[in-house]
Amino acid sequence: MEWKPFIVSDKEILLGKPTIINTRISIELILELLSAGWTEDMIYESYPKLKPVHLQAVFAYLKAKTV
Numbered sequence: 182m183e184w185k186p187f188i189v190s191d192k193e194i195l196l197g198k199p200t201i202i203n204t205r206i207s208i209e210l211i212l213e214l215l216s217a218g219w220t221e222d223m224i225y226e227s228y229p230k231l232k233p234v235h236l237q238a239v240f241a242y243l244k245a246k247t248v
Contacts, residue, residue: 184245187238199242201235204228211239 188208190199199208206228214224225231 182237182241184238184241187235188242201231201238204230206231208239208242211236 187202188199189202190197194200195205195207200206201208201211211224221233221236224236225233
């Protein structure tokens with residue numbers, strides 16, 4: 182999956198942290214929620230702008246950054 186259409190880093194938004202495009206939802210926040218035991222459904226319910234493709238992009242982004 183290509184993550185670039187879904188994740189951006191803009192120094193004007195959250196000091197340049199990677200975020201889901203057109204939101205202030207950071208990759209860091211999503212990872213914190215998942216590590217705290219949140220399910221994907223809980224995330225979608227709390228952040229209705231997010232769709233499954235956004236979480237797929239988060240995981241693709243992480244994979245690309247760790248290779």
